[in-house]
Structures are given as structure tokens and as C-alpha cells.
Amino acid sequence: MVCVRYFLKNLLRCNMKKIGRDHSEFRNIVDGKIYKELKDRISNGSISRLRPKGGKAIVSIPRLSLPKFVHGRSKEGVGQGPGKPGDVVGKDPQKGDKGTGAGTDPADGIEVQVEMEEVIKMLEAELQLPRLLPKPNETFEEIKKRYNSLAKTGPKSMIHRRATMKKAIKRIMASGGVEHKILPGFLEPMPILTPINDDMRYRQYKEYKIPASNAVIFFCRDGSGSMDDYKCDIVSDMAWWIDLWIRHHYKRTERVYVWHDTEAREVGSDTFYKLRLGGGTMCSSGMTLINELIESRYNPQKYNIYVFYFGDGENYGSDNQKFFKTLKEDLYPKINFFGTTQILSYSYRNSLHESIVQQMKDSPFADPGFMRMAYVGGQKAGDTNTASYNPYGYGMTEEDRNKQVIDAIKALLGKESDLGRFQVPMEV
Amino acid sequence: MQSLMFGSPYLSADNTVPGVKIPDDLMARIPSTIQSCTDFGLTFPTPVVVMLTWDEISEIAAYGGFPNRYPHWSFGMEYEELSRGYEFGKHRIFEMVINTSPLYIYCLDSNSLIDNVTVVAHAIGHGDYFHNNLFFKPTNKNAMNMMADHGTRIERYMERWGRQVVGDFINKCLSIDDLIDPAIAWKPRKHREVAIFDQRKVKHPSRLIIDSERDYMQDWVNDPSWIKEQQTNLTEQEQRSIAGVFEGKDKDIFKFVIDHAPLTLWQRDVAHMLYEESQYFFPQRMTKTCNEGHASYVDFKLMACEGLAGDEGIVDYALHKASVLGGKYSMNPYALGFKLLLHIEENWDKGRTVVSMKNVRC
Numbered sequence A: 001m002v003c004v005r006y007f008l009k010n011l012l013r014c015n016m017k018k019i020g021r022d023h024s025e026f027r028n029i030v031d032g033k034i035y036k037e038l039k040d041r042i043s044n045g046s047i048s049r050l051r052p053k054g055g056k057a058i059v060s061i062p063r064l065s066l067p068k069f070v071h072g073r074s075k076e077g078v079g080q081g082p083g084k085p086g087d088v089v090g091k092d093p094q095k096g097d098k099g100t101g102a103g104t105d106p107a108d109g110i111e112v113q114v115e116m117e118e119v120i121k122m123l124e125a126e127l128q129l130p131r132l133l134p135k136p137n138e139t140f141e142e143i144k145k146r147y148n149s150l151a152k153t154g155p156k157s158m159i160h161r162r163a164t165m166k167k168a169i170k171r172i173m174a175s176g177g178v179e180h181k182i183l184p185g186f187l188e189p190m191p192i193l194t195p196i197n198d199d200m201r202y203r204q205y206k207e208y209k210i211p212a213s214n215a216v217i218f219f220c221r222d223g224s225g226s227m228d229d230y231k232c233d234i235v236s237d238m239a240w241w242i243d244l245w246i247r248h249h250y251k252r253t254e255r256v257y258v259w260h261d262t263e264a265r266e267v268g269s270d271t272f273y274k275l276r277l278g279g280g281t282m283c284s285s286g287m288t289l290i291n292e293l294i295e296s297r298y299n300p301q302k303y304n305i306y307v308f309y310f311g312d313g314e315n316y317g318s319d320n321q322k323f324f325k326t327l328k329e330d331l332y333p334k335i336n337f338f339g340t341t342q343i344l345s346y347s348y349r350n351s352l353h354e355s356i357v358q359q360m361k362d363s364p365f366a367d368p369g370f371m372r373m374a375y376v377g378g379q380k381a382g383d384t385n386t387a388s389y390n391p392y393g394y395g396m397t398e399e400d401r402n403k404q405v406i407d408a409i410k411a412l413l414g415k416e417s418d419l420g421r422f423q424v425p426m427e428v
Numbered sequence B: 001m002q003s004l005m006f007g008s009p010y011l012s013a014d015n016t017v018p019g020v021k022i023p024d025d026l027m028a029r030i031p032s033t034i035q036s037c038t039d040f041g042l043t044f045p046t047p048v049v050v051m052l053t054w055d056e057i058s059e060i061a062a063y064g065g066f067p068n069r070y071p072h073w074s075f076g077m078e079y080e081e082l083s084r085g086y087e088f089g090k091h092r093i094f095e096m097v098i099n100t101s102p103l104y105i106y107c108l109d110s111n112s113l114i115d116n117v118t119v120v121a122h123a124i125g126h127g128d129y130f131h132n133n134l135f136f137k138p139t140n141k142n143a144m145n146m147m148a149d150h151g152t153r154i155e156r157y158m159e160r161w162g163r164q165v166v167g168d169f170i171n172k173c174l175s176i177d178d179l180i181d182p183a184i185a186w187k188p189r190k191h192r193e194v195a196i197f198d199q200r201k202v203k204h205p206s207r208l209i210i211d212s213e214r215d216y217m218q219d220w221v222n223d224p225s226w227i228k229e230q231q232t233n234l235t236e237q238e239q240r241s242i243a244g245v246f247e248g249k250d251k252d253i254f255k256f257v258i259d260h261a262p263l264t265l266w267q268r269d270v271a272h273m274l275y276e277e278s279q280y281f282f283p284q285r286m287t288k289t290c291n292e293g294h295a296s297y298v299d300f301k302l303m304a305c306e307g308l309a310g311d312e313g314i315v316d317y318a319l320h321k322a323s324v325l326g327g328k329y330s331m332n333p334y335a336l337g338f339k340l341l342l343h344i345e346e347n348w349d350k351g352r353t354v355v356s357m358k359n360v361r362c
Helices: A002-013 A018-044 A116-124 A161-174 A229-247 A269-274 A283-296 A319-331 A352-362 A398-413 A416-422 B024-040 B054-062 B073-087 B113-132 B143-161 B163-174 B215-221 B224-243 B253-260 B265-286 B288-305 B310-325 B333-349
Strands: A056-062 A109-115 A140-151 A179-181 A190-192 A202-211 A214-222 A252-260 A264-267 A303-311 A337-343 A371-376 B047-052 B095-097 B103-108
Touching: A018 A056, A018 A109, A018 A116, A018 A398, A018 B054, A018 B073, A056 A116, A109 A116, A116 A229, A214 A229, A214 A283, A229 A252, A229 A269, A229 A303, A229 A337, A229 A398, A252 A269, A252 A283, A264 A269, A264 A283, A283 A303, A283 A319, A319 A352, A337 A352, A337 A398, A352 A371, A371 A398, B024 B047, B024 B113, B024 B288, B047 B054, B047 B113, B054 B073, B054 B095, B054 B103, B095 B113, B103 B113, B113 B288, B113 B310, B143 B163, B143 B265, B163 B265, B253 B265, B265 B288, B288 B310, B288 B333, B310 B333
Parallel strands: A214 A252, A214 A303, A303 A337, A337 A371, B047 B103
Antiparallel strands: A056 A109, A140 A202, A179 A190, A252 A264, B095 B103
16 A cells, blocks of 8 residues: 555656746745735726736736845944833934835836736626626527546547546455555566456546627717816726626627717727817717617627716706607617716716706616616715715826726626615715 | 766656756767866866756756755745746856765756857866865765755655745745854854853952951942942853853854744754755855856866867857856956956966956956
8 A cells, every 4th residue: 555655656746846836836926916916906996097908917016035134334333222122223324214205216026917817807806797688599609518527438548547547446445455466677566456347437528508699888978078188088998997897708799989979970999089079969869879770780689788878967958858768768678788977077967967867766767787877076086975076076186086987887887785885876 | 987977877867857868979078178177287076967958957046056955935936037037038047066076067958069068167167166265165065965855854844834834934044044154164063051050150349458447438449339330240241151142243143043042943943954054055155256257267268278169169169258258237257257367367477476456357
């Protein structure tokens, strides 16, 4: 028995490099640091500025090294008489006592490339895919075969050697010990393990059906004169993360960008983020165009449709009614989800959101999973009080802006149990 | 001996031991290289030439030149840096040699023939330095076994007390492992004496003797506060000598911590092993410039001046030398040591026996 164990141990050790364990330990330490860094970035919002190219995000982690004593620069020796516990041992007289100014040394940390998959995994704890509807005539994209189970019968070429030997060892041990023989080339008698027919295990496949899921995301934005670069920047940040999140769930995702002032038009993604013409605002035109596009191109029977609307809440007075009517009558039966974001609106009074909330009160048509609203530009991050809508939100700090963007994304796509924390309450 | 010289038969290429077969053209040139080193006047332990792939040499370089060390993540970090550096073509390790007897010389299999011959000459230069330099006299020449022994012992402690616990303790030890006194290696090891019987003599502060008639002068001549101060000083001194601490200035902080910190038995053992390894590596850090300079000088003399490179290899050798002595962003110990030795040689040949080191161009 000892001999067998020793033999197996050596067999396994053969291909293991010695540095492997130290290297993997080091990688674990680095991964832990990266995980912590990403978690911090998600919680303080700075991840909204992280727009990686080529599928990899770059985060910086603190330098990994053991603390060492180094020679100081001070010329005076530091002496310390008899003291009591808690005394500070002499300070370096050359450095100032106040710790002001951040470190500018670039060697402070290591920059690490992280796969976008890792970032998405972190987001999974926070976000969810809202209202996934079953599509009746779902087709299967492909049927995959994976060899991941065992069978007692099968072709010879599919023998699973490890499982077979395990069975054989079990049987031989149970039936009273191993037979030892002196083999050519060995001084000591070696254990002989012969598997019989009952021990044989063969690889067996299982079928996995992969549904052909398609999704289309409509990004619609107000392009009137009041939407300036600062607001467009926020739109682009939000749209990028929403896009990443939804694309993660579907095999094929199409994106349609709709831009509107008084008339709507379909544009490319570059134009969508940059185009600015000083015109009036008719929000309903965007909704109408989306409806037309759905009817002409995207069959709701086959596609999961998500619509995201960005605007600053200013609209031509009577158009609010029309907007709501289109949403209720045309879009509601067809689309999965409607999310609207109001960015730095001048006031809550007479804004698009107010009218939606009021009309929802009169005629409730949707379950809460269908529509969600978010706001960027409160006086403080996480401030859900509608009275604190801040028209001069341009003055907010970078951190505050990032935090509000992340909060808005969470309000749109967050889990239902967490919603109260981020969403603007639906009351006037 | 023959088998030792040309790579021992145990170091063949399989997965368990590092090493690949030495190519025939290099094999043919190793004996003549070693012979010309001996003719040049170098003395060194028997060399063992081992040929490694880049992956193996990165691994062994990460472990400081030894195949068996204790497990620690910092070696993994070193390995990552070295192997990535090679993969991306940033740098490569031409050779490695360690201060042991026999002298292990690691060559890289992707080097050209001339590079590897240079490496052997260079490494034997190091071997000569290790053999004759005063700083390396007290180091353990059987370090290969010492390191493997430490590795096994620490691994056993890890099995007994937990990987994390022992690893954390090693982290703490490594952060003070350069605070040692290299001079202690020459001192004979002594055991700390423990006084079982109290052999102390009671000491009193000195007093001036006064006649009994003038007893009233006692307090004025022998001031009681001064006497008391002397008394406390004496007591403190006595206590220090009993405890064996704070008797004088001590450079060897690591050793002091090992001797006096409240450590458990395994912690003391681990710390002492790390102390020994640190002592072993210290002279290499102290003599870095001179050591590399000496080895560069030796391979320059042998390859170029004695003509070991040959007519066809001299250009390859010059290219190799230029890349080793190059670099402008940090101090290059190879270049500095090499130039200093050439400077000394030039001055000596011209009869200037008092050498000024001021105007060396590097």
C-alpha cells in the first residue's frame, strides 16, 4: 500500500515545476489586490470613467514588496531616552510634519491589464437583466456535445483511464491486497493492478442546447440646444456601460442610435454622442421613430428589445402627453424594458419625468419591472429628494459626477431589492 | 570527474531535473576553455556546466541560483519579472554561477556558441573570485545542500503549523534580513553562558574616606544624590550584563532579534535559517562591482587577448561585450568594475604604482 501511494505521488509530481506553487501564490496575491481595487472603484464610482479599449481595462494596484529599512537623509542622529509605551520615537527633521500633497511619483503602483469579463463579474453582484421575456418561437442556435460524464459501456478509444484505474484500485483493495511481482528493471517487487471488464469506464457526452437569443438596444437622446458637451459626456458614459452589460447576456446584440430634436433620425454611434444642433424639443418624435423601426426591422417575437432614453427633461409642453401615449400604446406590448434618464434638468417642475409620473398615477399600465427612471445632477450623490434638483450641477466635483453616473446605471439596471437606494421616488 | 566536468549524467533532460543536453560543438570547446583559464593563473573549484532552457534559467535565477529553496511568493514575483522580460525581449540572463564547490555554471541554450564559451570563461572568473576573495572565505561552500535542507525544514514547519502562519513569519524576517553584520562570520561562534550559580560580586560606588573626627563632613564630601546616581548606574550595568543586551553598539539587528525576541522554537529555527542564508548572500552584494569587473576582465583577457574567440568569433564576442557593458540609465557594475581594473592595469604597466582612481572614464 505504501509502495502504491509513493508511486502515485511521484507520478503526479512529475510534471509539476517547483516555481509553480510560488508563482501561483504570487498571482493569487495580485488577483486579490486587483479584486479589491475594482471593488473600490465600483463603490466610489470612478469605474464609470474606465473605458477600456481592446477588451482590457487598466487598473493600478499598489506596488508589491516587503517593507525594508532604508538609510535616511537626515544628518542629525536621533536619540531617545527612557520612555513610556506610546511615545513617538524621533522624527525625521528634514521632512515637514504635515502630510500635504499627493504622491506624484509614477512608480507608486503597478498598472495591470484586466479582462473585461472580470469587471462584468464584479458588476453581476450589483446589476440584473431586467424583465427577460420568453420568446415563443425560440430556435436553438446550436446543440453542443460535451464529454463530461462516464458510462460503463462505450468504444475502446473512449476509455477514461484515471476513472478505470480508480475503480480497479478500489476493487483490488476491497478484495484483499495487491499482488506483487518482480518486474524487469525493478529491484523490489512492484504492485500489479489489472482492471477487469467491470472496472472499465468510458467517456460519455451530454447535449447542451444553446438558444439563439438576440437583443436590440435602442439608445435615444435629446439633441436640442440645451444638451451641451458636459451632458453628452454623461450620456456616452452611461450608454457605454449599459451596452456592455446587455451585450454580456446575449450572443448577438444590435445597437440602434436615435437622435432627435423636433424630428428624429437614426444616426451612427459617433454622431450620436457628438451631434449638436440648436433646435427645439419634441421627445415623442424619438419614440415614434423607434416604434417604426421595430415594426419594420426588429420583430418583437424574435428580439429582446431594450430602450434607453436620455434627455434633460425639457420638452415642448403638450408633447409630454403624446410621449406617454406612444410609450403606453405602441411600445409597451413590444419591448422588454424602458429606461429613462434625466440629466441636469433645470427643475423637476414641468420636466418629462414629472409628467410621466403624474400620468402613471392616473392610468397605471406597467409592472415596475417595465419602466425605470434615473437622475444625474442632484446636489449630492445619492440624494433622492426631487426638491434638490440642481440646475447648476455643472459645478459638481469629478467624484460626485462619477458616483451619480454609477448610481443612475444602478437605478436603471439594479436588482429590484436594492432599488430604493438609487431610484428617484415616484411621487410629487 | 570527467562526467562532472561536462555536465553530470544525472542532469539529463526530463521533467524532474532541470537541464538539456549540451550541444557537441560547445562540448568540444569546454575543456580547452577551462585549460586556458588554469594557464591564465586562475584557481577555482571543479566546474559543472549545466545547460538550461530560458524557462528553467528564469526559475533558478528567481531562486537565487539554487534549484531548491523554501516556498515563498517573492520568488514567484521574481520569476514573473524574469520570464516576462525574456518573453518580451527586454532582457535575458546570459549566465549564472553560484558560490559553491563544485562550481555550478548555468548556460542558456538559446545563446550562440561564442556567447556560451564567453559565459564559461566569465563564470570561471567569478569562481576564481569566490575562491580567493577574503569576503567569501567564511561562506558555506556546500550551499546547495544547505538551501535544500532549509527548504525541507521550512516545508515541514508549514505542514505542521500552516502555510499562512509560517509564510507571514517569513515575510517579517525578510524585511530585516539585510540588517546583519557581515564581520560576524569571521568571529568564532560562542554559546551564551547561563549563570546557574550566582557569581556576582556586590559592587559599591566609590567613596572618599573621612576621619571619624570629621564625620559631619560626610554629606558634603560624599554627596548622597551623587552616590545614589552611581548606585543606579552600577545596577543597570549589572542587569545588562546578566541579560546580555545593550552592552555596547550592535550592528547585527537580525541576530539580536533572534536572540532576544520572544519567539517559539520553530520561529527561532526559521529565523536562524534565514539569517544563515542572508549571511551567505551578503558578500555577493558587498563585492558586486569588483566581482563583476573581475569576471568581465577575465573573459576579456581570455577571449580577446589570448585569442580564445578565434578569428571568426571575435566580432560576435565584441557584440556580446558591447551589450553587456552598455546601458545608460543606471549604474552598470560590469562596466564600472571592468574599467577600474583596466585602469589599474594600465597604470601598473606604465610604472605608476600609486594609482589615482579619479579620472576613470566609464
